Amino acid sequence: MQATDPQDDDPQQWCGNTPQLDIRHPRVRLLAVRLTQLRYSTRDKALACFRHVRQMPFGCVGDGTGVPALTVMRLNRGDCHTKSTLLVALLRSIGIPSRLRLVSLRSDFLRGIIDLGEQPVEHCLVEVWLEDRWVRFDSHVMDPELSEAARTQLQLEGRQLGYGLHLEGATDWDGYLDALSPTVASDERSLPVRDWGCYDDPYGFYSSTETLRSKLGWTSRMVWMLGARRVNQRVHLLRGLAREPVEVQRSL
DSSP: OOEESTTOOGGGOOOOOOOOTOOHHHHHHHHHHHHHHHOOOOHHHHHHHHHHHHSOOOOSSOOSSSOOOHHHHHHHHOOOHHHHHHHHHHHHHHOOOOOEEEEEOOOGGGGGTOOOOOOOOEEEEEEEETTEEEEEEESSSOOOOHHHHHHHHHHTTOOOTTEETTSSSSSSOOOSSOBBBSTTOOOGGGOSEEEEESSSSHHHTTTTTTHHGGGGSHHHHHHHHHHHHHHHHHHHHHHTTTSSOHHHTTTT
16 A cells, blocks of 8 residues: 555554565564553553564665565564564554655765665655654664664764764654654755655555566665675674774774
């Protein structure tokens, strides 16, 4: 499903199942129930699911276009596409309307992790229906340790944007306000260059137009798989430098 005017549509339309989400699978449902069994408000339940996914280590899967939520659970790691897939699956399995919003960002926010030149990058946000409005966030993508390491490195380099986030971006979510990590309203460089709208899952997005469908092909997937290896190497290095003296960190 795609939202053409997402702020006006019925939130109950965003509770359905897809093969990629598989919200009726016992493992998905049991995890969601376990995470939320002592939570009573919708907000607290959403926060419990968010915190679980946020704590999962960031790791670029390479091909997030069709990775099922169950696979993300098994891997216990993910990137913006895969961690968001799992989070939406958990939320929907307990009846909380949620969806993905896909945007294209300038590749500046990944500087230091991978060099993509001027090529924009498709990025996943999660939107959850709470108290009669959609709240959006992507602060679950980077785990707390990596977020802190990235912020420290940006400060050392005197930069605002890179390593997957903005220095003034959100690294957590309070359940009330939007919480975006690489996007800050006051910094035009960080704003999306295109908003693609809302979808049930990444496969629904990438299969929606002929241009995007090309990224489902084997050639495109191989390119991203090779890129994922480099991203994960750089992320591993960044985590390690966070534990080193400041003089060593400056050498990244």
